[in-house]
């Protein structure tokens with residue numbers, strides 16, 4: 001069984017899509033409002049052919065009774081799922097995401113009432129991987145990411161990530177240009193100019209929306225234009241409308257850089273702060289600096305945002321990987337080291 005995600009403007013529309021795709025006994029794992037309407041995560045029960053029957057999908061299956069009858073912390077989970085849940089919690093994954101995975105597993109043939117089903121870890125990883133959306137648009141020729149702005153809190157690695165992405169694009173044979181809006185921090189322009197020189201790609205500074213339009217015309221023949229922005233505390237939204245206007249003028253897609261070690265609530269705060277810009281994808285940076293990247297990862301998953309890359313060090317351009325949902329999910333359940341897994 002694989003989880004599928006259904007988004008629509010209204011909940012009834014989303015449920016209708018679930019019904020059409022997963023059938024009358026669809027297992028609804030999660031429903032929640034999103035910026036664009038409603039998201040429903042659901043799956044067809046094993047072996048059931050999808051139908052378009054007009055009855056409502058049933059709610060998620062109840063958890064089997066905890067046979068141990070204990071009230072300990074771990075009894076929150078089915079016995080079979082407990083060891084995996086513990087690993088994933090150590091990794092930082094949220095209970096919300098884990099609960100969704102466990103519920104989805106209840107609709108499968110895997111044994112959850114006792115520990116040790118050998119099929120469980122790989123199936124759980126597959127279910128979690130289905131919840132992790134990835135965005136390959138920065139690595140292929142999709143027009144959506146032709147002009148991309150890197151945004152995020154101070155010091156998360158926006159400029160470094162931009163340099164890594166620009167180098168990868170250039171190495172694929174794309175004509176690349178770099179523009180910066182960051183004239184706020186001292187030496188920010190020089191930092192990026194140096195990267196641009198090392199990469200041998202054109203570089204410009206834009207001070208406002210008019211500047212940005214002019215610069216983009218100048219780079220009209222480029223395949224990819226990367227825009228760097230000033231780091232902002234997520235609690236200071238004052239200058240955001242200005243950046244928003246300039247990025248809209250550029251028609252830029254927004255890549256949110258979020259440090260992988262950010263705690264869950266703070267990650268939600270960052271996402272809230274940058275949501276007005278319209279976040280097209282998230283890059284988890286500094287994966288190498290944390291032992292619990294799951295909190296930031298869970299925040300991204302819970303908000304239904306796609307993940308584009310994971311950054312694993314300071315080296316440009318080597319320390320960046322395209323996000324791989326399967327590998328991230330296996331890392332969460334296996335507690336592999338970041339370098340080996342991301």
Ligand SMILES: Nc1nc2c(ncn2[C@@H]2O[C@H](COP(=O)(O)OP(=O)(O)OP(=O)(O)O)[C@@H](O)[C@H]2O)c(=O)[nH]1
Nearest residue numbers: 154155156157158159160231285286311312313314
């Ligand atoms: N360990 C590690 N360090 C990183 C990573 N990405 C960037 N850094 C380092 O983090 C520091 C800040 O990186 P910048 O790219 O300047 O961050 P920024 O978000 O552009 O910073 P501001 O423009 O000041 O907001 C630098 O020392 C980078 O080398 C990463 O994935 N892992």
Ligand SMILES: [Mg+2]
Nearest residue numbers: 158159182188
């Ligand atoms: Mg910077």
